Amino acid sequence: MSTDSLRRRDRAALAARTLLAVLGGYAFCWGVIALCAAGTFPLGMEFHDGETLGSILALLLYPAAFLWAFAARSIWRVGAVLVGGGALMAAAATLIQSALT
C-alpha cells in the first residue's frame, strides 16, 4: 500500500492526529492513574498499589488510544474522549482527594 503519496491537505490532519495521539493519550492516562489512586484509597487499597494499578492500566490503554487517534473517522470524537475523559477523571480524583484531606 502506498503511504508515500499523501496529499498536503492530509498533512495538517496528520499533525493534529499526532498531537492528539501523544498529548491526548497522555492526558487520558494521567486521568486513569489519578482516578485509580484516589478512587481506590477510600476502599482500603494501599495508596501506591492504587497508583501502580492505574499505571498498568494506563500503559496498556496508551498504545490503544494512540492507534485509535489515527484510525478513528472523527478526530473530534477522539479529542472528546481522550482529553475530555482525561480531564473528567482527573477532576473526579481531585474531588475525592478534597473529601478525604
Add this chain to the structure above:
Amino acid sequence: MFQSFRHAASWVHTWFGLVLGYVLMACFFFGALSVFDREIDRWAIPASRFAPQPMPSFDQVLRPVFESMQPNQASLDQARTLVDGPLPMHWDTPKAWTASATHRDPVLNLEARWETPNARVPDDVVGLRTINPRSGKALADDQLKVGSQFFYPLHHNLTLEYSITANGRDLGKWIVGCAGLVMLVALISGVAMHRKVFREFFTFRPGKNTQRSVLDLHNLTGVLALPFHFFFAFTGLLIVAGSYFPVTDTQLEPLHELHEKMEAQETGLPHERAGVAAALASVDAMVSEAQRRWAAKGMAGEVGALRLTHVGDANGYVSIFRAGTDRIASVSEGIHFQASTGQVLREDPPQTTVGGIADFLVGLHLQHFRHWLLRGFYVLGGLMGAACIATGFIFFVEKRKKQHARAGAQGCRVVDALAVTTVTGMLVATLSILLANRLLPEALPASWLPRDRLEICSFWTGWALAMLHAFLRSGAVTLGKINPAWREQCWAVAVMAIAAVLLNWITTGDHLLRTIGAGYWPVAGMDLSLLVAAGLAMVAARKLRQRERGQKATGADRARAPAGAREAVNV
C-alpha cells in the same frame, strides 16, 4: 482519513517506527548488554576481577566508610541550581545510608544522602562510593563501570540528563519513554498490518531479493520474540511510570502526604527526624537477627540491601532486605530495627496482590535472580529486537530506493546513512569505549580530563565518526546501490573487537586460555563475545562485498532518472 484500520496501522508503523526506531535500537542493544553489565564492569576494571562477595560487616567495614563520605561533585553542582545561597562546606547529619549487593558483584555500592538545605523544591544531594568489601578500600572515583554506569543508563535515559523542569533532569528519559510507547504501538500495528497473518509470520526466504528476505526477517524477529518485545517495552515504562506520570507528587500530593503519615503511624517507622541525637547499636547483630527470621520462614538468604534512615537520630531505623537471588521479585522481606537499640520495629507484611504483580513484572525486567540460561535468552531477545528494528530500516530503504533514485530524491540516502550509524556505528561506538578503557594508562597526567570522561568522550567520538563516514559514503544509495559504509564499518567492527581482546591480554595478562582455564567467565565470556562479534562482522562484510559486485553488473543501467518529480515521492 485512512481507508481502513489497516492503512492507519501501516502509516503509524512506518513513520513512527522510522523516527523513533533509531532510539529503540540503542534501548534494545544497550539493554541487551546491560544483562551482563556487571561482567562488562569486570572486564573494564581489572582491579575488581575477583569473586562476588556477600555483604561485609557493617560495624567494622561499612560504618567507617559511610562516616567519611561526602556528596559527589556532580550532585553538588546539581544542588547549586536549586539553592540561592551558598552550600554547606561540610555535610553532616545524613538522611540515609544505603549499601546494596547482588550475587554478581565483587564490589559493593554505597550511597549516602543529605537533604539539600534551603532548596526551592525539596531535594537531596548524594554521595556515591564503590568499595572492595574485603578491605573497605574505595575504588578510584574516575574508574568508569562501563557496563552498569554507562551502557545501563544509556538504555533507559541515553545519558542525556539535561534539566527541562525544576526538579527533572532527564531529557533522555522522555525520549526513551516516547520510544517505548512507539514500540508498543509498532508491535500492535505491525500485527494489524498483515492480511495473511500466520502465513506471513512464519515465512523466511533468504534466497529471494533483499527487500523480500529483509521483510521476512523483520516479521520473523518481530513475531518470534513478540511477547519478549512487548513485555520489555511495557515493564520498562512501568518501572519509571511514576516519573512519566508524577500524579502522586503533583495533583495528588495532599493525598500522598496523608498516606505517608498514616503509613508511618501504622508501621511505626518514623517519617521525620526526632531532632535528638542517638548512638547506633550493632548493625551486625541486626543482620544476624534478620537472617535468623528469614531462615525461620524457610527462606534463608543473603542481605541484598541495607539502609539506615535518619542517621544519628533517636528516630533512626535500620532496614534490612533479602537478596532476590532465588526469586523473580527483586528485593523483599524487609525487617526494620530501631537504630539506637537494635529492637525489631516491624517485619514487612506479605505482599499485596497488586504489589506482588508489580514486583513480578519489574523483577522480570531487572533480573536480580540467578539464572544464567535465562540471562542468555534475554540477550538473544534484546538482539532480536535490535535486528527487527534494523531490518525495518533496511526494508524502508529497499522499498523506496529505486523509486527515489529515479526521482533524484534524497530521503532513502539519509535514512540509509542513519541506519548505518545506528547499526554498525553503534557497534563502533561500543568498541571505542572498550578500546579507550584498555588504552588509557592507569594514572593520567593531571592536566587531562578524568579517565571516565575520556572513555565516554571516545564513545561519542567513535559514534560521530561512524555517522560522518556513513553520510560521506552514502552517494551510492542515490544510484539505487548499497552504501559501501555498511561493509567498511563491518571491517572496522571486526578489527576493533579483535584489538579489544588483544589489549585485554596485553594490559592484564588475562588471555582466553587463562580465563577459561580458571573458569573466570565474566572476562572469558566478554572476550569470547567480542571474538564472535568479530567473526560475524567479517562474514557480513564478505556477503556485502558479493552483493555490491553483483549490483555493479546488473544495476549499472539504472542511472539517475531526470529529477523534478521529487514532490510526488516524498511525504
